[in-house]
Amino acid sequence: RVNAARLWSTLEMMAQIGGTPAGGVTRLALSDEDRIARNLLRDWAQEAGFNCDVDSMGNMFIRRAGKNPSLAPVITGSHVDSQPLGGNYDGIYGVMAGLELLRTLNDNQLETERDIVLINWTNEEGARFAPAMLASGVWTGQFTEEYAHARADRDGITVGEALDAIGYRGEHPAHAFPIHACYELHIEQGPILEDDAIDIGLVRAAMGQRWFTITLDGFAAHAGTTPMHSRRDALTAFAELALKVEAIGYQHVPDGRATIGMANVTPNSRNVVPSRVVCSVEFRHPQIEALDAMEAALYQAAKHIAARGVNADVERIFDYAPIAFDAACLARSEEAVAALGYSAIPMVSGAGHDTCYVSKIAPASMIFIPCEKGISHNEAERILPEWSEKGANVLLHSVLSAAQE
Amino acid sequence: RVNAARLWSTLEMMAQIGGTPAGGVTRLALSDEDRIARNLLRDWAQEAGFNCDVDSMGNMFIRRAGKNPSLAPVITGSHVDSQPLGGNYDGIYGVMAGLELLRTLNDNQLETERDIVLINWTNEEGARFAPAMLASGVWTGQFTEEYAHARADRDGITVGEALDAIGYRGEHPAHAFPIHACYELHIEQGPILEDDAIDIGLVRAAMGQRWFTITLDGFAAHAGTTPMHSRRDALTAFAELALKVEAIGYQHVPDGRATIGMANVTPNSRNVVPSRVVCSVEFRHPQIEALDAMEAALYQAAKHIAARGVNADVERIFDYAPIAFDAACLARSEEAVAALGYSAIPMVSGAGHDTCYVSKIAPASMIFIPCEKGISHNEAERILPEWSEKGANVLLHSVLSAAQE
Ligand SMILES: NC(=O)NCCC(=O)O
Numbered sequence: 175r176v177n178a179a180r181l182w183s184t185l186e187m188m189a190q191i192g193g194t195p196a197g198g199v200t201r202l203a204l205s206d207e208d209r210i211a212r213n214l215l216r217d218w219a220q221e222a223g224f225n226c227d228v229d230s231m232g233n234m235f236i237r238r239a240g241k242n243p244s245l246a247p248v249i250t251g252s253h254v255d256s257q258p259l260g261g262n263y264d265g266i267y268g269v270m271a272g273l274e275l276l277r278t279l280n281d282n283q284l285e286t287e288r289d290i291v292l293i294n295w296t297n298e299e300g301a302r303f304a305p306a307m308l309a310s311g312v313w314t315g316q317f318t319e320e321y322a323h324a325r326a327d328r329d330g331i332t333v334g335e336a337l338d339a340i341g342y343r344g345e346h347p348a349h350a351f352p353i354h355a356c357y358e359l360h361i362e363q364g365p366i367l368e369d370d371a372i373d374i375g376l377v378r379a380a381m382g383q384r385w386f387t388i389t390l391d392g393f394a395a396h397a398g399t400t401p402m403h404s405r406r407d408a409l410t411a412f413a414e415l416a417l418k419v420e421a422i423g424y425q426h427v428p429d430g431r432a433t434i435g436m437a438n439v440t441p442n443s444r445n446v447v448p449s450r451v452v453c454s455v456e457f458r459h460p461q462i463e464a465l466d467a468m469e470a471a472l473y474q475a476a477k478h479i480a481a482r483g484v485n486a487d488v489e490r491i492f493d494y495a496p497i498a499f500d501a502a503c504l505a506r507s508e509e510a511v512a513a514l515g516y517s518a519i520p521m522v523s524g525a526g527h528d529t530c531y532v533s534k535i536a537p538a539s540m541i542f543i544p545c546e547k548g549i550s551h552n553e554a555e556r557i558l559p560e561w562s563e564k565g566a567n568v569l570l571h572s573v574l575s576a577a578q579e
Numbered sequence: 580r581v582n583a584a585r586l587w588s589t590l591e592m593m594a595q596i597g598g599t600p601a602g603g604v605t606r607l608a609l610s611d612e613d614r615i616a617r618n619l620l621r622d623w624a625q626e627a628g629f630n631c632d633v634d635s636m637g638n639m640f641i642r643r644a645g646k647n648p649s650l651a652p653v654i655t656g657s658h659v660d661s662q663p664l665g666g667n668y669d670g671i672y673g674v675m676a677g678l679e680l681l682r683t684l685n686d687n688q689l690e691t692e693r694d695i696v697l698i699n700w701t702n703e704e705g706a707r708f709a710p711a712m713l714a715s716g717v718w719t720g721q722f723t724e725e726y727a728h729a730r731a732d733r734d735g736i737t738v739g740e741a742l743d744a745i746g747y748r749g750e751h752p753a754h755a756f757p758i759h760a761c762y763e764l765h766i767e768q769g770p771i772l773e774d775d776a777i778d779i780g781l782v783r784a785a786m787g788q789r790w791f792t793i794t795l796d797g798f799a800a801h802a803g804t805t806p807m808h809s810r811r812d813a814l815t816a817f818a819e820l821a822l823k824v825e826a827i828g829y830q831h832v833p834d835g836r837a838t839i840g841m842a843n844v845t846p847n848s849r850n851v852v853p854s855r856v857v858c859s860v861e862f863r864h865p866q867i868e869a870l871d872a873m874e875a876a877l878y879q880a881a882k883h884i885a886a887r888g889v890n891a892d893v894e895r896i897f898d899y900a901p902i903a904f905d906a907a908c909l910a911r912s913e914e915a916v917a918a919l920g921y922s923a924i925p926m927v928s929g930a931g932h933d934t935c936y937v938s939k940i941a942p943a944s945m946i947f948i949p950c951e952k953g954i955s956h957n958e959a960e961r962i963l964p965e966w967s968e969k970g971a972n973v974l975l976h977s978v979l980s981a982a983q984e
């Protein structure tokens with residue numbers, strides 16, 4: 175069993191790095207806060223006697239050697255980056271539980287057959303740099319390194335520049351090694367486990383996602399002198415589009431999601447009819463056919479905007495297919511849950527995770543714990559210490575079982 | 580007659596200060612670009628032998644002495660600040676034409692009975708600091724200096740701090756002196772004069788304006804795990820409000836205007852259901868009754884947003900009454916137009932101007948020249964040198980006639 179108090183204290187320390195007045199955290203990928211959190215993780219790993227390697231995407235690899243270096247290792251991990259005004263558990267919980275796992279094996283002087291590698295994946299959130307899961311995407315061959323290094327944030331800073339700026343561009347190319355099994359522990363980010371008073375979610379699948387960047391181009395005009403009917407207002411066009419995107423989501427309930435999370439107005443001055451709005455759109459659904467229908471409806475909605483004299487350019491920047499996790503991996507976690515006397519249900523993840531990409535190249539699955547009221551991507555994200563402990567124990571036994579094979 | 584080439588060259592020089600790649604200008608109030616433009620104006624004034632005083636709001640006063648210092652002066656002026664991605668003539672044309680007027684009187688060694696004072700008003704646009712016409716508002720007693728100094732930009736920098744930062748907080752309090760007559764020369768910012776091939780607009784009135792800041796508070800949630808029906812999405816609520824505001828504008832055509840120029844989303848991340856949108860709303864109309872109806876409809880629309888679980892806080896930050904200009908001032912400009920052989924029509928301004936506030940305490944009117952296709956608050960704003968010349972000549976003769984009384 176893990177040392178639950180030690181695990182909780184690492185979470186509390188990490189919550190200080192990028193901590194916000196409302197009790198959340200803003201620790202954007204490759205920011206200075208990310209650098210500080212990475213350095214702390216590396217220091218803790220080294221104190222526990224592990225090496226920490228960094229690849230060309232800034233992914234961090236903390237390896238605990240097994241008896242047999244020729245066997246493919248078991249990997250686990252998550253991410254230390256956060257959303258702007260995000261929570262204290264999304265991502266960082268899986269990394270700290272992985273560290274706690276390694277420390278627990280040390281405490282028990284437990285030798286495993288296989289190496290165990292704890293990974294911190296760069297830019298999982300997709301908040302500073304789109305798309306999400308960028309670095310696990312490169313590592314698993316979904317994106318080229320060139321593409322990923324050139325992705326830019328709102329200020330035009332690229333991933334490559336940001337890696338250099340915080341000193342986390344490693345020399346080894348980001349490229350997967352053979353993997354025996356992969357586990358990721360994460361908060362559910364939804365309300366089901368708490369509502370049903372279940373300890374553990376055994377994640378058998380994850381929804382697909384399609385992300386778009388839409389640029390609406392109208393014409394800047396004086397708010398006082400320009401009559402209503404001669405405007406080419408990019409903002410009212412955006413409003414029409416936003417309600418249509420929402421309607422697309424409602425057409426695919428209960429599983430579908432349609433969200434505009436980001437919108438930037440130009441010139442963004444009170445008395446200027448806006449010339450331009452750049453916004454995101456994202457759809458999610460467990461079925462590809464539904465995603466196709468949502469995407470088609472988006473193009474249709476964008477076309478209607480032309481009637482306003484506003485041009486809509488729709489660029490799909492992310493096509494993340496629904497995935498199913500590995501049955502053998504899930505079976506180990508099920509056994510762990512039974513042995514520990516916890517309750518569990520199978521689940522589908524509405525969120526994307528790095529382990530979804532890993533599942534494309536190796537056996538993988540995920541373990542969820544409840545989070546209060548399902549609140550996530552929000553400073554009010556909360557978990558209880560006992561939830562945290564149970565998840566870490568299931569991770570420990572799942573990984574250990576795989577590492578002894 | 581003015582020296583049209585000299586006037587045009589000053590406009591070309593000013594267009595360099597804050598010049599944008601697309602040929603417009605970003606010279607926000609009290610920015611470094613504003614400082615450079617102010618210094619250039621002051622240097623030109625001093626080279627021509629005039630003092631330049633600055634008051635506690637940063638308003639600049641360039642005085643050409645008349646024969647009789649006990650008589651109330653004639654004033655003219657406009658503003659050197661611009662919109663973000665604004666045009667090369669809005670405001671700066673009136674200031675440069677005022678400078679050209681003073682230079683022309685010097686060239687002709689013409690002595691006037693009354694002093695003539697050229698004024699550069701601070702923060703006319705209301706782009707960096709809301710509301711517009713802030714400093715003429717203080718000078719004419721519409722706002723207190725304390726209120727104005729505390730207005731903050733998006734980064735929390737106040738007007739007082741920005742005045743200090745560029746060295747333009749003068750010692751004399753911003754307070755009007757007795758005025759015999761006030762003229763402001765400006766581009767029309769609408770299409771009427773060009774469409775009708777008229778040289779000069781004699782502005783007899785200006786529309787009223789009401790400005791609001793609206794804060795929509797929902798709840799940040801994960802875009803993947805949060806079902807459509809359990810969202811409290813501040814952005815879709817904003818979209819609904821924006822279309823209602825547009826409809827309010829259409830309910831008051833042809834004269835009414837309803838505009839959302841600014842909207843800022845929090846946390847503004849692609850995969851987070853937005854917790855907050857802060858936006859502007861502004862209405863314009865020549866009749867107070869119509870403005871009252873528009874405002875009432877806005878409160879109604881904001882109430883409806885509650886059905887989305889989103890709270891709408893509506894704050895009115897600017898109530899700018901419709902005004903009528905002075906008949907005697909207009910008559911001098913009409914005479915000037917006739918003497919110069921130009922064409923002119925009476926007009927109503929959809930834009931607000933510093934001279935609207937001056938008209939509350941002294942006889943005042945405005946002179947408009949055409950601008951191409953009515954494009955303004957846009958980098959594509961254009962005028963022809965001959966339009967510029969004609970306007971400056973009408974200003975010269977209007978001011979001169981008043982200054983000899
Ligand atoms: N787990 C998580 O919040 N990942 C961010 C990517 C997504 O929005 O699915």
Ligand SMILES: NC(=O)NCCC(=O)O
Nearest residue numbers: 398445703704711930931
């Ligand atoms: N003339 C001008 O554009 N003034 C800015 C204030 C307004 O929007 O009316």
